[in-house]
Amino acid sequence: MAADKAGEVVKINVEAMEWEAEFNPPTGKNLFKKSLFKDPGTGVGVTITKYPAGFINPKHDHPCAHGMYVLKGILHTSEGDFPPGSFVWFPEGSVMWHGATAEQDVEIVFITNKKFAINYL
Secondary structure, eight states, X not given: OOOOOTTSXXXXXXXXXXXXXXXXXXXXXXXXXXXXXXXXXXXXXXXXXXXXXXXXEEEEXXXXXXXXXXXXXXXXXXXXXXXXXXXXXXXXXXXXXXXXOSSSOEEEEEEESSOXXXXXX
């Protein structure tokens, strides 16, 4: 993780960061993250997340709200498909699924409004 102290200025060369594999049990596959910031007090977090082509995080909800800004590829979600430059905000408790199209990886900025947790349905 790049920074985890509230009140600090965060400066990161994201391109120089290595992708961290994160195993996703429901899919049996890895997704990849670059953790940019997590506030230990509020749980607010920012990551760059990459879903490989065909990766879909199945139907779930969260006890936090979260937003996704698309950097590369197409974000494929229960709410539609979103190209680079799109931003999607899912309110706390929303039921959703999301990931990459079958044709290409997608990279997103993933932002949570408080501590992240996921509940598969």
